Amino acid sequence: MKAVHFGAGNIGRGFIGKVLHDNGYEITFADVNEEIIDALNRDGKYTVHIAEENGGVYEISGVAGINTAKDAEDLAQAIAEADIITTAVGVNILPIIAKTIAPHLEKRSEGKLLNIIACENAVLATDTLKAAIAAEVGTHAFTNIGFPNSAVDRIVPMQKNENILDVKVEPFYEWVIEADNWMGDDKLDGVNYVPDLMPYIERKLFTVNTGHAAIAYYGKTLGYTSVSEAMQDDEVVVFLRNVLNETTLYLTENYDFTQAEQSQYIDKIIGRFKNPYLSDDLDRVGRGVLRKLGPNDRIIKPLVYLHENGHDHDALSELVVHALKFDNEDDPEQVEMNQIISGKGMTHFLSEHSDLEKELLEEIEAKI
């Protein structure tokens, strides 16, 4: 069985690659990073290290790489032969990946089943990819293709290993896939197939990722550089819990999770954030600030819901203020946001970019 995975980065190699390998797939990683692609083709393998006491080390073999900027013919062949195509590139890159995949789908032999799955931190990211592919070539090649949405959860920080392919990951992992949109009977082991993905993806995004954003944006204002360092400060943990108490209300009101279930989920996640064997930079966790302040993302969506329904949303409003002040000049989105804010002001930015209305804007403005 063959897989093509777009994005040979942290989660691609550290999580998706491992699951596919454990399921017996030969994996071709498709990426624009020449160094990584050359290393994959040179070594044909890499190792995944589990960040815990006496953590396991797993060899991921049978891997190769394709440089999507250069090797169009190799990519065409890999896509023609693939049983599964996955992505972990960042949700904003999906339109580019759609352009890369689309022309090759028509060349697949009729009757060969394929699943295409976007593994990004965004609600219904596979739908986004599917729509972008359809915009390129129409839907006539879709007959034997499943496009299930998915939620992926495993903290994989930036890597600082001797071998650039090796990757250190936290022990916890969860990959949830929409069962009904899966094509064929060959399901993946180690994956949870569910009839309705929305509760899972929103619970993950509005707990793990909102929580992470709270640590990154508040932790940075207090002068910390890593998650584990920030989590040693009670002030950060109190703020984190306040934020997650607010998103809990969004989740328990919109889905069947009970307060007790959500509390357990939060405690587990706080334990994950405190993992002393993992070093995760606040800059990585907070990067992509424009995306993170988008109307459907981890901060604004629950904030607007709580405001509209008359619920407490003080901590999320404060989180917006910390995000606006996030100091990471290496994040192009931060630079762009700062330019907009210095030209037109924060209120204009939040109104235009985050789609916030007057009352909420005034509340946030009062906290700046």
Ligand SMILES: NC(=O)c1ccc[n+]([C@@H]2O[C@H](COP(=O)([O-])OP(=O)(O)OC[C@H]3O[C@@H](n4cnc5c(N)ncnc54)[C@H](O)[C@@H]3O)[C@@H](O)[C@H]2O)c1
């Ligand atoms: N790291 C995590 O903890 C984690 C966990 C769950 C989900 N995610 C999500 O997974 C996605 C990837 O995150 P990551 O941490 O692995 O990032 P990363 O930066 O480590 O990896 C992204 C990879 O995509 C490649 N890429 C960029 N543009 C490309 C293009 N046009 N064609 C092919 N490849 C391209 C990059 O070169 C890079 O290797 C994001 O959506 C992220 O939100 C990350």
Ligand SMILES: O=P(O)(O)OC[C@@H](O)[C@@H](O)[C@H](O)[C@H](O)CO
């Ligand atoms: O990848 P982002 O930028 O959407 O969010 C940063 C982190 O919160 C994220 O990568 C987490 O580590 C991951 O989602 C854990 O499953």
